[in-house]
Amino acid sequence: MQPGHFPANILFVLIFLAANGFFLFTVYKLYRIMRLGEPEDRFDRTWERLKGVATFVLGQRRVVNEPAGWGHFFIFWGFVIITIGSIETFGVGIYHGFAYWKFLGKGVTSVLYLLQDLLCFAVVVALFVALYRRFVIKPDRLLYDDQRAANLDASVIIGLILFLVLLLLGARAVEYLLGQNEATRYFPKWAFISVALADLFKGLSEEALHGWYSFFWWSHTLIILVFLVYIPFSKHLHILGAIPNVFFRRFSSIGELAKMDLEDESAETFGVSKIEEFTWKQLLDLYACTECGRCSENCPATLTGKPLSPKLTIHHLREHLQKKGKALLAQHGREEAEALNPEGELGRALVGEICQHDELWSCTTCGNCMEHCPVFIEHIHKYVDMRRYLVLMESSFPAEVQNVMRNWETNSNPWGLGFASRGDWAKGLPVKTLAEDSQVEYLFYVGCAGSFDERAKKISGAMVKLLNEAGVSFAILGAEEKCCGETARRLGNEYLFQTMAAELVETINSYGVQKIVTTCPHGYNCLKNEYPQFGVSWEVYHHSEFLAKLQRDGRLQTKLAMDKHLVFHDSCYLGRYNSIYDQPRTLLRSISGLRFSEMDRSRNKSFCCGAGGGRMWMEETLGDRKINEARTEQALALEPDIIGVSCPFCTTMFEDGIKDRNMEEEVKVYDIAELLAQTINSEKK
Amino acid sequence: MNVVVLLKQVPDTETKIRISGDGKSIDTSDIKWIMNPYDEYAVEAALRLQGSAGAKVTILSMGPERVVESIRTALAMGADQGVLVDDPGTEGSDALGKAQVLAAALRSLEFDLVFCGHRAVDDDENQVGIMVAELLGIPHLGLAVSVEIEDGKVKIQRPIEGARVTLEGVLPALVTFGGAHAVWNPRYASLPGIMKAKKKPLETKTIADLGLAPEDVGVQAAKVKVTAMELPAERQAGRKLEGETADKAKELVRLLHEEAKVI
Numbered sequence: 001m002q003p004g005h006f007p008a009n010i011l012f013v014l015i016f017l018a019a020n021g022f023f024l025f026t027v028y029k030l031y032r033i034m035r036l037g038e039p040e041d042r043f044d045r046t047w048e049r050l051k052g053v054a055t056f057v058l059g060q061r062r063v064v065n066e067p068a069g070w071g072h073f074f075i076f077w078g079f080v081i082i083t084i085g086s087i088e089t090f091g092v093g094i095y096h097g098f099a100y101w102k103f104l105g106k107g108v109t110s111v112l113y114l115l116q117d118l119l120c121f122a123v124v125v126a127l128f129v130a131l132y133r134r135f136v137i138k139p140d141r142l143l144y145d146d147q148r149a150a151n152l153d154a155s156v157i158i159g160l161i162l163f164l165v166l167l168l169l170g171a172r173a174v175e176y177l178l179g180q181n182e183a184t185r186y187f188p189k190w191a192f193i194s195v196a197l198a199d200l201f202k203g204l205s206e207e208a209l210h211g212w213y214s215f216f217w218w219s220h221t222l223i224i225l226v227f228l229v230y231i232p233f234s235k236h237l238h239i240l241g242a243i244p245n246v247f248f249r250r251f252s253s254i255g256e257l258a259k260m261d262l263e264d265e266s267a268e269t270f271g272v273s274k275i276e277e278f279t280w281k282q283l284l285d286l287y288a289c290t291e292c293g294r295c296s297e298n299c300p301a302t303l304t305g306k307p308l309s310p311k312l313t314i315h316h317l318r319e320h321l322q323k324k325g326k327a328l329l330a331q332h333g334r335e336e337a338e339a340l341n342p343e344g345e346l347g348r349a350l351v352g353e354i355c356q357h358d359e360l361w362s363c364t365t366c367g368n369c370m371e372h373c374p375v376f377i378e379h380i381h382k383y384v385d386m387r388r389y390l391v392l393m394e395s396s397f398p399a400e401v402q403n404v405m406r407n408w409e410t411n412s413n414p415w416g417l418g419f420a421s422r423g424d425w426a427k428g429l430p431v432k433t434l435a436e437d438s439q440v441e442y443l444f445y446v447g448c449a450g451s452f453d454e455r456a457k458k459i460s461g462a463m464v465k466l467l468n469e470a471g472v473s474f475a476i477l478g479a480e481e482k483c484c485g486e487t488a489r490r491l492g493n494e495y496l497f498q499t500m501a502a503e504l505v506e507t508i509n510s511y512g513v514q515k516i517v518t519t520c521p522h523g524y525n526c527l528k529n530e531y532p533q534f535g536v537s538w539e540v541y542h543h544s545e546f547l548a549k550l551q552r553d554g555r556l557q558t559k560l561a562m563d564k565h566l567v568f569h570d571s572c573y574l575g576r577y578n579s580i581y582d583q584p585r586t587l588l589r590s591i592s593g594l595r596f597s598e599m600d601r602s603r604n605k606s607f608c609c610g611a612g613g614g615r616m617w618m619e620e621t622l623g624d625r626k627i628n629e630a631r632t633e634q635a636l637a638l639e640p641d642i643i644g645v646s647c648p649f650c651t652t653m654f655e656d657g658i659k660d661r662n663m664e665e666e667v668k669v670y671d672i673a674e675l676l677a678q679t680i681n682s683e684k685k
Numbered sequence: 686m687n688v689v690v691l692l693k694q695v696p697d698t699e700t701k702i703r704i705s706g707d708g709k710s711i712d713t714s715d716i717k718w719i720m721n722p723y724d725e726y727a728v729e730a731a732l733r734l735q736g737s738a739g740a741k742v743t744i745l746s747m748g749p750e751r752v753v754e755s756i757r758t759a760l761a762m763g764a765d766q767g768v769l770v771d772d773p774g775t776e777g778s779d780a781l782g783k784a785q786v787l788a789a790a791l792r793s794l795e796f797d798l799v800f801c802g803h804r805a806v807d808d809d810e811n812q813v814g815i816m817v818a819e820l821l822g823i824p825h826l827g828l829a830v831s832v833e834i835e836d837g838k839v840k841i842q843r844p845i846e847g848a849r850v851t852l853e854g855v856l857p858a859l860v861t862f863g864g865a866h867a868v869w870n871p872r873y874a875s876l877p878g879i880m881k882a883k884k885k886p887l888e889t890k891t892i893a894d895l896g897l898a899p900e901d902v903g904v905q906a907a908k909v910k911v912t913a914m915e916l917p918a919e920r921q922a923g924r925k926l927e928g929e930t931a932d933k934a935k936e937l938v939r940l941l942h943e944e945a946k947v948i
Contacts, residue, residue, distance in 0.1 A: 262876065265880075270876050270877075392875060392876035393875055393876065393877065394875065395872055395873040395874065395875045395878075399870070402870075402873050403866075405873065406873075410697045410699070410717050410719055411697065411699055411717065416699055417699055418697070418699035418700055419717060420715060421701060495876050495879065
């Protein structure tokens with residue numbers, strides 16, 4: 001059955017069409033399943049999207065952030081180059097005389113063949129590294145609830161690629177030998193690996209060589225087609241899902257949750273309780289995942305033994321989507337389908353079965369999963385969408401959260417302290433309220449912690465001292481200030497959030513202030529990235545960037561030295577959410593004598609303190625240990641005198657962690673504002 | 686089965702209370718009003734009967750228009766309808782006056798059970814519920830921490846010192862509720878609940894509608910009057926004694942004796 005000769009070419013074309021037809025049919029079905037999702041507009045900024053594909057797909061920018069990613073880099077490029085070669089291979093299958101060099105010239109073909117040889121070699125090495133990782137090193141991030149199925153899937157894929165590549169090299173080697181005798185053939189000598197392998201077949205008869213060539217060609221080609229058919233059923237579906245997923249990635253801050261339309265009288269349900277209630281992009285996320293596990297490897301919940309692993313969430317969601325989607329498509333209409341299949345996948349609850357309640361409530365929304373996902377999967381927004389369903393429809397949430405929600409409702413702060421005492425922290429401090437003087441440049445939005453929490457009040461005081469020192473024209477809202485609603489929103493209580501947001505917008509707008517500075521990264525993110533949903537366009541600064549700017553302008557100088565060793569902890573909502581990493585460090589480095597250390601997990605790998613996403617207000621009873629304990633331990637390992645923070649919630653979590661270890665005498669936790677205030681030695685208070 | 690819940694709107698417990706100029710009442714400006722927590726337990730208990738026995742739950746309250754917000758909260762939790770007696774003439778009523786208004790309103794409603802908190806957390810009078818039962822001539826079962834309906838009778842449990850007593854009463858009856866938030870865990874309104882609450886019937890009545898004469902209620906009819914109100918003394922900041930232990934002990938004794946005058 002020499003390839004490209006009658007009747008082998010007819011047979012090949014039939015197999016080729018069958019495999020491709022089946023593949024396209026499967027992919028079309030996946031597409032239709034994805035389209036069951038709700039609409040979402042991700043069609044803007046095409047050029048930037050294309051650039052994203054260049055960087056993150058072709059350049060594998062996020063993949064190679066990890067050493068293991070380099071293996072993928074070579075497999076990916078091997079795949080691309082071999083696929084270019086496959087077109088020639090398929091051409092040969094139709095007509096034996098088909099060859100690239102006849103179209104592209106011998107020079108280009110030589111380069112292509114050389115590249116193919118090199119990448120085939122790199123792929124083989126990378127595959128063995130992959131096998132070694134999976135079966136010998138067994139890193140945590142490759143763990144599954146069904147390890148056997150996952151290993152089998154991975155082995156099938158690795159095996160197929162390995163044989164595909166080896167058989168290609170075999171075919172090339174024989175082609176080289178045949179090319180030397182047949183004038184109609186040309187084989188570039190640059191493909192030195194193929195040429196070297198040809199030694200294995202030297203001395204064989206022409207007939208035997210043709211036999212070997214047929215064997216290699218057919219087996220290589222068939223494996224490609226098997227691979228093609230297998231892909232959509234495996235986690236290697238990411239080959240198809242990742243590219244569009246990178247293209248359609250989110251440009252807005254990960255800190256911006258979608259605004260729900262709560263006025264919609266026709267809405268029967270709120271939040272997501274069925275897989276098809278996610279948007280099509282959220283469903284595309286599921287196709288894009290190849291379960292590399294970087295999300296879970298960086299997840300504070302996973303790492304402290306909570307019943308949450310972002311990788312497994314995505315894995316379970318995809319399995320559910322594929323089964324349920326198929327069932328939905330098979331029936332005439334959704335309602336009928338559910339009536340017909342109550343026991344099967346259609347009858348399985350998304351919230352409570354596919355995703356467990358504890359899983360959803362374990363997320364701190366720290367964003368480490370999204371930050372490290374090479375294909376831009378958006379985990380947090382899915383968790384919040386499902387929380388929204390639980391809170392808005394079922395009134396179901398951890399019991400301790402109910403009190404907090406009531407506290408927000410009655411007193412606009414999570415502690416439930418009287419709203420009228422909100423401005424009491426500033427008694428006796430040189431600070432005006434907007435009611436006293438609205439002609440100021442900046443509003444210092446203090447936030448709930450800064451107003452009510454005894455510890456955080458000191459940060460507010462330090463901030464006042466610094467703003468006065470720098471001669472900033474500012475005021476606070478005092479008792480008029482309201483909670484920004486950030487945490488309520490992350491807990492899924494969009495109704496409460498929107499109510500609070502409307503009140504705060506009205507209060508601030510009544511004074512016409514346009515510039516806001518705040519010491520709380522959560523309020524900062526919310527006011528900056530989410531409040532534009534309510535028609536405002538304030539300039540919002542976190543105090544770290546604001547103080548850094550004052551310092552740059554020469555308005556704030558540190559005078560006193562501080563002979564201490566400091567470890568700085570990045571707040572998630574400042575760092576990953578808003579890319580503020582350098583400003584707090586610049587401020588701290590301006591303090592002379594202060595020695596500065598970084599944890600392994602710092603900057604965009606920073607490990608959450610455990611308070612985000614409303615976790616501050618929940619008991620932490622699950623898992624092997626508390627998140628703040630784990631983080632405090634990471635910081636204490638560097639033996640600091642001071643843990644520097646930039647968030648009132650991080651302050652609480654670290655102080656609790658330190659108290660648990662009875663080290664509050666040796667190690668202090670300070671906000672950057674407090675450290676600066678200690679070193680400016682101002683006469684002004 | 687019809688359950689009517691008597692609901693009072695009270696200042697939030699965290700409110701900074703200020704005495705108004707007359708020295709007999711509180712300044713009601715700048716107050717966040719909430720549903721009396723014990724009445725909220727009563728609402729929760731009624732809604733459980735709604736779920737288990739299909740009871741129809743009516744919220745009955747008296748007071749100015751702001752009270753509508755608390756009634757809507759109960760409706761959002763799941764109550765079926767609301768009635769508010771909104772009449773300036775009722776202002777200054779004592780407990781008996783209030784009970785008369787509520788009893789008159791109840792006579793215009795169908796009920797098998799009347800639920801309410803055993804007291805309101807604002808003036809802590811512990812009277813209105815019991816008086817309403819008396820005026821209506823129905824049994825009163827007080828301080829319930831559980832309630833069920835069995836064979837046309839109401840059965841409640843009340844904690845007593847170190848034990849629990851079970852009471853049974855014939856219908857119609859009035860039950861007042863005790864316990865704590867953790868006992869009742871009143872439900873949190875869902876969003877559809879909040880949206881539906883906006884459309885649920887809420888009737889406003891005057892004392893004339895109830896057939897009461899103006900002289901029957903309000904400050905002129907009150908047999909008990911508030912004569913003065915004062916705030917507790919402001920708490921002083923704590924003091925930390927420094928020095929040797931023996932000196933500190935001596936100083937402590939001196940302070941307790943001379944300043945605090947407790948020993």
